[in-house]
Amino acid sequence: GEDVEQSLFLSVREGDSSVINCTYTDSSSTYLYWYKQEPGAGLQLLTYIFSNMDMKQDQRLTVLLNKKDKHLSLRIADTQTGDSAIYFCAENSSNDYKLSFGAGTTVTVRA
Amino acid sequence: EPEVTQTPSHQVTQMGQEVILRCVPISNHLYFYWYRQILGQKVEFLVSFYNNEISEKSEIFDDQFSVERPDGSNFTLKIRSTKLEDSAMYFCASSEGTNNEQFFGPGTRLTVL
Numbered sequence: 001g002e003d004v005e006q007s008l009f010l011s012v013r014e015g016d017s018s019v020i021n022c023t024y025t026d027s028s029s030t031y032l033y034w035y036k037q038e039p040g041a042g043l044q045l046l047t048y049i050f051s052n053m054d055m056k057q058d059q060r061l062t063v064l065l066n067k068k069d070k071h072l073s074l075r076i077a078d079t080q081t082g083d084s085a086i087y088f089c090a091e092n093s094s095n096d097y098k099l100s101f102g103a104g105t106t107v108t109v110r111a
Numbered sequence: 112e113p114e115v116t117q118t119p120s121h122q123v124t125q126m127g128q129e130v131i132l133r134c135v136p137i138s139n140h141l142y143f144y145w146y147r148q149i150l151g152q153k154v155e156f157l158v159s160f161y162n163n164e165i166s167e168k169s170e171i172f173d174d175q176f177s178v179e180r181p182d183g184s185n186f187t188l189k190i191r192s193t194k195l196e197d198s199a200m201y202f203c204a205s206s207e208g209t210n211n212e213q214f215f216g217p218g219t220r221l222t223v224l
Binding site: 030031033035041042043044045048088090092096097098099100101102103104 | 161166212217
């Protein structure tokens with residue numbers, strides 16, 4: 001079955017870049033997503049990348065995909081205190097409907 | 112901007128009771144989903160629904176669970192006889208198609224006592 005792994009914690013200083021990494025096992029993954037969850041809130045879709053792309057940039061967010069290594073990363077430039085949250089990597093394949101999530105990376109931004 | 116809404120935001124119930132969690136997906140979306148997140152754990156897929164029937168379900172989605180689209184706007188998850196281990200945050204999501212991004216609601220926190 002699908003397995004998505006992420007490191008659990010990241011601490012970063014305000015103004016620095018954050019890089020959150022994710023690995024997945026399903027070679028038929030079609031889309032890969034990054035969701036953000038603030039305390040007590042739902043899942044907010046931040047960005048996604050189609051599997052035939054290797055990079056996508058959206059304002060402060062850069063997604064890099066290494067399909068050969070099944071490695072996905074999310075870079076947040078100029079990290080702000082409002083970026084403190086849990087970030088989930090998720091993937092879905094063309095074979096099924098569901099999203100498979102990683103355990104989430106808790107990002108803490110310190111002043 | 113259209114969004115998925117869920118009610119209630121928090122539901123407390125006694126073990127063995129039935130609960131119904133409600134969702135209003137985005138209006139032009141055709142695919143609907145339920146996920147759950149037990150405190151401190153991964154978000155887990157429960158079920159997907161399309162064209163008035165279940166299209167996929169996980170092992171978690173046993174006979175105690177059912178879904179329904181009773182009218183043109185609501186999408187519900189029913190748990191017939193709740194157990195302590197059903198305590199979790201339940202998220203509804205919807206998408207235009209299977210290969211489109213899924214938009215999530217804010218969740219319903221279910222607490223079973």
